[in-house]
Amino acid sequence: MSNAFESLAKIQADLNALGAASALMDWDQQTYMPAGGAEARAVQSSILSRMRHEIATSDAMERAIREAEEAAESEEELALVRIHRRSFDKATKLTPQFVEEKSRLTSEGHEVWVKARRGNDFGLFRPVLEKLVEMAREEAEQYGIDDHVYTTLLDLYEEGATKADCDRMFDAIRGPLVDLVAEIRDCGRQPDNGFLFGDWPIEPQRAFTERIAGAVGFDFDRGRQDTAPHPFCTGWSVGDIRLTTRFERYLGSAIFGTLHEAGHGMYEQGSPKNWDRTPLAGGVSLGIHESQSRTWENLVGRSRGFWTRFLPDLQQAFPSLASVGLDDFVRAVNRVEPSLIRVEADELTYNLHIMIRYELECDLLTGALAVADLPEAWNEKYRSYLGIVPESDSNGCLQDVHWSMGALGYFPTYSMGNLLSVQFWTTMTQEIGDPEAGFAEGRFEPVFEWLREKIYSVGSLKTPRDLVLSVTGRPMGAEDYLAHMSAKYRGLYGLA
């Protein structure tokens, strides 16, 4: 890198150190922190955020970016200044008063939401949500609306994605998915998955999940796995990426939770070492990230090949499964069933949960839907798309944490991830053939290596859109996804 990048690198190192500290504090809070630590942690954490914000929006930072912009030549340098410019603009566009007010409202909003969900009291949350929606509109205006208020908000999580992309995506999958789910529901061939529920001991679950995460490519010399109520993946260098999982009555929670987070983790671990502690390292967007977690959770982890290799190990760890056959096991972990709770949804219905939230968010933001009418609209969409209706708002429009944190525009990235995972997979099988036969013998390197070369090692060098184009030769679409889902589930359920 040229000398013009030196002051940028120095400021960037400071931001990275503060960010690493915040991330570690957050990891600790969700894994090991005793209850008594919350109060001081909140204060200390917010002070570090303030320090980081001050540095990220400083005159020195702006000057450093400008100088680097003038000097940038290589692809890496150009990417670096693009990322810094984007972050700087995002960080400086909101007024300090707005940032403070939003922080206050989301912190209060989260508490109210917890109470409202616990007490099934939408009325309690309603005035807060009204303010949060209003604030999201105001936020979009301060960032600047070139296209649509939704596009501006979405761009915070998925650079370059637009409302039109989302509309196209959901328009393409709405009909086929709703129909396929209904067909499965009505076919009368629901597989038994009761054997996956029980009081499973924790240690064999920990050992098994770490074994499969290691087998697919997660590097435990540069990472670890712990337990958290809501699994996540985090990290502060390519050499230290942390997964969390949870141990529940449904044995699949730990297994697929671990594979999901390991997918995020391998993406993070796969950045070039010489980009460590720079914005070039790490996943580029939420949608691309989700495509990687879904790949390992669903396309690998729910495959027949995978369980040909690992069902015997699982049966050894949990002897009550000894009599379960491979076919029955694979059908059980791929059981499709309309349900009320997004985070417990199967691979197929998951996108319908997302679509409902997306449609409601759009209507809330444009004013087409009043917050007061949200529960009814929510329930109506569940009836229409999934054929079931929540018996309470707690299991309905109060179930997700996102809105209470002011995060509108976030949900579609989950569906993008689902579509992209299959789009990448399809390209991969065209290039290296179907890797599933190898899974049965424990060979996951062909998949890992392809992803490492095409996606992991690119880090944040390319924009999400450019990455998809360069890897698959076309922008994100729904064709591969729909074809894959139709073939897979028609096969599993013996549909015509």
Next chain:
Amino acid sequence: MSNAFESLAKIQADLNALGAASALMDWDQQTYMPAGGAEARAVQSSILSRMRHEIATSDAMERAIREAEEAAESEEELALVRIHRRSFDKATKLTPQFVEEKSRLTSEGHEVWVKARRGNDFGLFRPVLEKLVEMAREEAEQYGIDDHVYTTLLDLYEEGATKADCDRMFDAIRGPLVDLVAEIRDCGRQPDNGFLFGDWPIEPQRAFTERIAGAVGFDFDRGRQDTAPHPFCTGWSVGDIRLTTRFERYLGSAIFGTLHEAGHGMYEQGSPKNWDRTPLAGGVSLGIHESQSRTWENLVGRSRGFWTRFLPDLQQAFPSLASVGLDDFVRAVNRVEPSLIRVEADELTYNLHIMIRYELECDLLTGALAVADLPEAWNEKYRSYLGIVPESDSNGCLQDVHWSMGALGYFPTYSMGNLLSVQFWTTMTQEIGDPEAGFAEGRFEPVFEWLREKIYSVGSLKTPRDLVLSVTGRPMGAEDYLAHMSAKYRGLYGLA
């Protein structure tokens, strides 16, 4: 607090947040961090230290302290400015070049020491140690030598303590301890402790040590215990204090290690909540801190009363101990035996290890001893005080990490802690009677409450010297300690 304290409080909060982040990074590094995380952690951690140093030595800090000094009225305010002034002076007296050079040398020195110890090669470490001793002298000169070079260095760890204090302390205990240890060695009544060594499973050790730590008063809602190669206690608020322990072939490692760290932890947890995140909270010095860890490790944890209560529990957890009688158990955990390694030394010989290091440090610093002659001098002192001679420098003058980190002047605080633990204990028994009978019934609150009132709740409000004076009515002395040790071990060993 008055308005003049507001800017001080703001800067202090920033320093606290950065300090908390550094402490968490350090805890994580010693407990959970994967090997791959070390490189980035070192960079990120040193950046946070630099930021903290910049704030701690800023003009704004100096101004805030000066204003607060002028406005200070209450005891708390006076203590606060005293502590800040002391920290500021310490932080600003060393030249930046010196700080950088010391950081470089100790980092390099540590690596060389690790190799030298592993290879039993004092010659490798010698040139580094020569530089480190020279640098310690230079450091004392930059801080300013009013009394003696040793006093200046000691004051970094134990405010207000002097070389004369150390000389008095060691002169008082040298003869009696050397004689008592020799008498025990020669008496031919060494108890068996072989039953404490074995391949103990970890989980029952974890459960048992957490039970006893909780029983004596460590609050697990405001703290936790993890595993680390070298046990320590750390924390970042009165609501989040962390212990570590280790599980070894000697069952006492975990038990007494946990009680030791829990003693540190209860001291930290016992600061008034409204002092949280200020320099008034937490233990005041290394010596006072060690007195609290030693109280729970030795005066409580090695007592007959304690094991009357807990031996049955321990036997339940480890059935191989079922046939061990109470008297034999108590004698075993109080076995005194001259040995070569400080960290494995018993309660009685421990101070002799410290005294040896103190005498050698003084001679190294004054030039009375050349570094080249250290191994010989070390061995001669072990022969003279403990009656044994290291067969290698690895088990001799290369065993401790302290000097490789440039920490000369630190060791005496261990002995101060030992003496003070008994001096506080003696005062306590005069005020509330001997609490040991209650231990047999699991009553530790009388001790906990007395310590809480007299020591924990005082935090860093008083200087170490004032605290000792106010609690015991006299400065630190050796009489109580010697009387206690003589009575205890003459009793255990049936000496006249």
